[in-house]
Amino acid sequence: MKTVLITGGLGFVGSHLADRLAQEGCKLVLVDNLTTNVAAPEDYRNVCEVIVDSVENCQERLSGYRFDEIYHLASHVGPAGVLQHAGEIARATILTGDIATKLALSQKSRLLLASTSEVYGQTGTLHEDIDCVVPSKYTVRLEYAAAKLTSEIAALNKARVSDLFVNVVRPFNIAGPRQLPDGGFVLPRFVVAALNGTPLTVFGDGSQIRAFTDVRDIVAGLIAIMTGAKSNMVLNLGNPANEVSILKLAQLVVQISGSRSDIELIDPKDLFGPLYEEGTERVPDVEKALSRLEWRPQFSLERTVSDTVEYFRSRPELLRTQPLETAASL
Ligand SMILES: NC(=O)c1ccc[n+]([C@@H]2O[C@H](COP(=O)([O-])OP(=O)(O)OC[C@H]3O[C@@H](n4cnc5c(N)ncnc54)[C@H](O)[C@@H]3O)[C@@H](O)[C@H]2O)c1
Structure with missing residues (x-):
């Protein structure tokens, strides 16, 4: 063992x-x-x-x-x-x-x-x-x-x-079940907002590209x-197959959760203060891992979003967290 x-x-x-x-x-x-x-x-x-x-x-x-x-x-x-x-x-x-x-x-x-x-x-x-x-x-x-x-x-x-x-x-x-919104992670932030019926706040114009794994x-x-x-x-x-813009991710969360929340564009520095920074596009080249490991990513973005929605839906106590307000004083 x-x-x-x-x-x-x-x-x-x-x-x-x-x-x-x-x-x-x-x-x-x-x-x-x-x-x-x-x-x-x-x-x-x-x-x-x-x-x-x-x-x-x-x-x-x-x-x-x-x-x-x-x-x-x-x-x-x-x-x-x-x-x-x-x-x-x-x-x-x-x-x-x-x-x-x-x-x-x-x-x-x-x-x-x-x-x-x-x-x-x-x-x-x-x-x-x-x-x-x-x-x-x-x-x-x-x-x-x-x-x-x-x-x-x-x-x-x-x-x-x-x-x-x-x-x-x-x-x-x-991304996925158990990740909490507190650190500023976008998927749980969106899911919590969608399930609470509050607006999903997208930073900038939402054109930032990420590949969620x-x-x-x-x-x-x-x-x-x-x-x-x-x-x-x-x-x-x-x-890389899960590449998506943040605006599209917000739309996907609204759709999968069946929420009536609006999507709002905001300046993240208003929430997190002047120290907040983020890159415009980050996508992995995983050829090296694919060629050297017995490993292939299996989970589509839709599956990850849907499992994350189910995770929060089954734990209503987590929906009461208000991560943005907590971080806004930074
Ligand atoms: N989450 C992501 O998207 C992401 C992306 C790239 C890299 N990583 C890396 O993956 C690792 C795991 O990230 P995660 O998302 O699980 O983060 P997490 O915050 O959920 O987990 C980190 C854990 O480490 C504990 N911790 C922090 N400092 C410690 C210390 N000095 N001694 C003992 N415990 C300590 C925290 O309490 C926490 O439980 C980190 O090294 C992170 O830098 C994460």
Whole structure:
């Protein structure tokens, strides 16, 4: 039986990954400091060990295990969620990446680092081989992206001079059941508004392009990378077939949920403050992942939207959250 550590294990991706690995019979340890968790520790205590603490605080405790695999997912996340951690994101990202790397080295565990498509800092269809340039405008999202990139570089360089087994994944716009609107994620924001009968607020003119990837496809990709033969890879994970404009996504949510909500165009800086930034177009080139992994994304955008609608419909208590007002003071 494999022993697996998931940092950020009570988060959106981490909890779906924990479900899959528990089903496969792995012995799991989840570490999460409950800053943006979507699952509660008690939801998982009967299937695995849950450590409620920051990765930074539990190095000694983690050194007492023998992990075969480490998925390092813990991070500040979200287009609006990162804003309140401005100036702290780089330290936390690089430090936790370093801790995960050292743990993997000392225990000879396989390591997977969750990076982000934001490292590209560019718009368009993004392949792993394009340069990741650091622009001169120091936005909060750049702090997130640059720190993730630094973590990638450090871990991959460490693997050049040691027997560290590490791979890096750059996911593109993960979506699906359990994701909460609080971090500014667009699909749950729209679904909550549609089910509440309030307007779906689209930023700018809604022409921004994204390719949403179902969290269950991401989890399958993470496991495929972790259990594959190769180390030292950087791989995009995403579903270009799900490319859509944000305005069209709003229309799809209204249609699938049967809502009577209006769609309103607004300036996101009015809600999230002047620090808010977003790119115009981000679509993954996933040829590398398709050619190197036994992995194909399975979930259409319609299925992801419909499952997300059902998720919130069956949990009316989540519809009472008012994420935009909460974030508006930033
Ligand atoms: N959601 C996306 O669209 C997306 C896109 C690209 C990359 N990613 C990356 O995927 C990973 C998982 O993202 P997610 O969407 O599940 O986010 P999430 O916020 O749902 O999960 C992250 C979890 O980590 C925990 N956490 C944060 N800092 C911690 C720390 N220092 N110690 C312990 N726990 C900590 C949070 O409480 C949360 O439960 C992150 O590394 C993120 O950068 C996500």
